[in-house]
Amino acid sequence: MxxxxxxxxxxxxxxxxxxxxxxxxxxxxxxxxxxxxxxxxxxxxxxxxxxxxxxxxxxxxxxxxxxxxxxxxxxxxxxxxxxxxxxxxxxxxxxxxxxxxxxxxxxxxxxWIEGPVVRVVLEKWEAWMKVNRSSLDATRISQEEARVRGLIRRMGSAIAGLHKAGVVHGDLTTSNLMLRTEQVEGETLSMDGEVVLIDFGLASQSTQDEDRAVDLYVLERAIGSTHPLSEPFFEELLIGYKEGNKGATSTLRRLEDVRLRGRKRSMLG
Ligand SMILES: Nc1ncnc2c1ncn2[C@@H]1O[C@H](COP(=O)(O)OP(=O)(O)OP(=O)(O)O)[C@@H](O)[C@H]1O
Ligand SMILES: [Mg+2]
The missing domain is CATH 3.30.200.20 (Phosphorylase Kinase; domain 1)
Known part of the structure; x- marks a missing residue:
């Protein structure tokens, strides 16, 4: 541009x-x-x-x-x-x-939501991890990973709350999730704070498992392509989702189908 x-x-x-x-x-x-x-x-x-x-x-x-x-x-x-x-x-x-x-x-x-979008938080963390991983001991690495797991889990419960309210987002990416937190320059990257959902330009009212599963799938794919180091923790998102929405089982079963369809489609090119 x-x-x-x-x-x-x-x-x-x-x-x-x-x-x-x-x-x-x-x-x-x-x-x-x-x-x-x-x-x-x-x-x-x-x-x-x-x-x-x-x-x-x-x-x-x-x-x-x-x-x-x-x-x-x-x-x-x-x-x-x-x-x-x-x-x-x-x-x-x-x-x-x-x-x-x-x-x-x-x-x-x-x-106004004060804080970064989750994309920026995960990008910064991944960049830091790439540089520092070799100098960290196992305990520290698992502490670091636990922070990311915690964040991803809270993303899952935020999405569960959204779905329970009868709305599907339609464009879930880590740019459309914000973390309400103060990032202090020079301090450790904060992952504390509330996850806030934004950008409802493509949202719609729905309680269908299919629509909910597609929301989760779209985010899973987005994390896979933009945050490779955080991708292995996606299971935490589903744990958070289940915690926040007791009736989540049928949505998660549907997610399996949606994933399968996605794989077939990518195999066919
Ligand atoms: N309420 C808010 N508080 C603080 N920052 C915000 C807020 N809403 C949006 N932003 C910032 O602006 C960016 C773009 O906003 P948003 O995602 O709503 O628009 P968009 O993606 O351009 O819209 P659309 O997909 O509907 O065309 C966000 O990623 C975020 O950084
Ligand atoms: Mg957006």
């Missing part, structure tokens, strides 16, 4: 925000900014779904609106059910401009 990339204009309520919102992430679908809520001391995350100029304007507005409302609806429901997700602070599905030209998409402002 070119260095002079210019993100789409901010929706009008945020053009005068001081300090100006900081762009954190730009996906194909959304831009996420760090900003402040009504009170400048309250940080907030702002997710903007820009309009897509190549789509017919009426269709574009309809799809963008559906996505953002869907995401907000899931978050509101999950907060109410006590699942750890960011609370919704504000929402505008008409976005900037309304009916006039310059429609800028829809936006969702939510609670």
């Amino acid at each position: 070119a260095d002079d990339y210019q993100p789409p204009a901010l929706p009008s309520p945020f053009t005068h925000t001081k300090p100006a919102p900081i762009l954190l992430a730009q996906g194909a679908e959304a831009h996420v900014y760090k900003t402040v809520s009504l009170d400048p001391s309250i940080p907030a995350a702002l997710k903007i779904r820009p309009s897509k100029p190549y789509r017919h304007p009426i269709l574009d507005r309809k799809l963008t609106r559906q996505r953002i409302i869907q995401e907000a609806r899931c978050l509101v429901k999950l907060v109410r059910e006590g699942v750890k997700v960011p609370a919704v602070l504000a929402l505008d599905w008409e976005g900037q401009g309304g009916d006039e030209a310059g429609w800028g998409g829809a936006w969702l402002m939510m609670e």
Whole structure:
């Protein structure tokens, strides 16, 4: 991507925000900014779904609106059910401009989660392990592995809570799980703290074992490809999942089928 990339204009309520919102992430679908809520001391995350100029304007507005409302609806429901997700602070599905030209998409402002995404935590840990493993004794290595196991287990119980609330995520990766924790520069990488689920843009309401098993499978594959040293601990995720959801047996049985289908597909190329 070119260095002079210019993100789409901010929706009008945020053009005068001081300090100006900081762009954190730009996906194909959304831009996420760090900003402040009504009170400048309250940080907030702002997710903007820009309009897509190549789509017919009426269709574009309809799809963008559906996505953002869907995401907000899931978050509101999950907060109410006590699942750890960011609370919704504000929402505008008409976005900037309304009916006039310059429609800028829809936006969702939510609670700011302080801490890294799990992807970063595991990447840092794996990099550190690669360098230091040979100088560590067996006790220390198992202590280190226990920290990762603990984190992965908590990820499993967070997902169990989500599924029990009747929602499947649709895009579970280690980038869509955050760890609410303070990382102090120069100190040991913290793996303590609460696992918070984010990014419900592809979530849906479902209690089907198939959908739940696919959620777990997608995450298993994501961990396998991005975190090779942590992959052997995936079983912990399923232990955490079972602890958090007593009725998990049928979902886990289904996961076996989903895995088998996945293997067949990759054998066929
Ligand atoms: N509530 C939040 N608090 C802090 N950081 C957040 C929050 N929500 C998102 N982020 C940061 O922004 C990144 C992107 O957010 P998110 O995953 O929701 O968007 P996306 O993947 O671009 O969206 P989509 O897949 O719906 O198009 C996250 O990986 C995380 O680093
Ligand atoms: Mg994401």
